[in-house]
Amino acid sequence: MTALTDAPGGARRPGGRGSADGPARGPGSAGRSAKHRLQSVLGVITSPKYGPVTITALLFVAVFVIGGIRYRGFLSGQVFLNLLVDNSYLIVLAVGMTFVILTGGIDLSVGAVVALSGMIAASLLQAGWGPETVIPLILISTSLLGLLVGFMIHVFKVQPFIATLAAMFLARGLCYVISQSSISITDPTFVQLAVTRIPLGGRMSITPSVIIAVVVVLIALWVLHRTRFGRTVYALGGSEQSGMLMGLPVARTKVLVYVVSGFCSGLAGVLFTFYTLSGYPLTAIGTELDAIAAVVIGGTLLTGGYGFVLGSVLGVLVLGVIQTIITFEGTLSSWWTKIFIGVLLLVFIILQKVLTARRR
Known part of the structure; x- marks a missing residue:
């Protein structure tokens, strides 16, 4: 053996x-x-689909940690939750913008629609209308405006930039037709929603607006990744001609994404009135650029086809944490936020170009 x-x-x-x-x-x-x-790991980072959103997530963590090292109390849970509280309306706005940009379009009207929503809410509430009537009316009106923009783009072949620019002037003009000055909101329901805090334990809390924003994000995730409409949105951004050859409902989808954007803009306007308790014609000037920046920084390609709703949420949080750091610093002008956003936007556009060129 x-x-x-x-x-x-x-x-x-x-x-x-x-x-x-x-x-x-x-x-x-x-x-x-x-x-x-x-x-x-390198394959994920250099992928045009996952690379930008991965870099955005790492950037958010890095900036948040840097803030925690530099400022006492920055790493508390409430500071993070305040990012959601202060930017809940922008998260909803970015969700609608994500649908549009995924198809290769753009929507410049969202900031003006936010202002119009606030003016409609303030004026009707002041006239004695109830919130149960005012809020659905706002959402229907802004959705119809999005439908009009979608028809202009599809039927009359107007470029999205021009069509949404016209809608922006229309919405901003209607704000001044309603009133040229600020209108305060004293409706008990709106006031209650503005001051309500939902406790989460450990002296942390959020507002109802955060819950609404989270629900909108979850619905958008389901629509984009579990429905035929969502798959058509991605296909339309990849190649509209290929989508038509495959028999996809390209025309309907192209119109509906602007309806989604209009609805989200109206809802964002309602959330903004919870935050400010007023309507003002000059509200949200430039907010459309913040929404576009958040979506692009979140990894959605401007040419369409690639992107995630959660990436757009990360983009909003990156913008929010930069604003928070500037607030904690105390000696910097708020305009530095715009400077940092501009630099980040330029960097991510270049990154998108590099990654898509490498893939080709």
């Missing part, structure tokens, strides 16, 4: 090279495994 064990062709000791316990793992196996993991 011993002879057989020691013989050249006989059985070998357990754990030896070629044993029944499995293949031998030499010193090069660990190196190959580490190299494979590194290639997988």
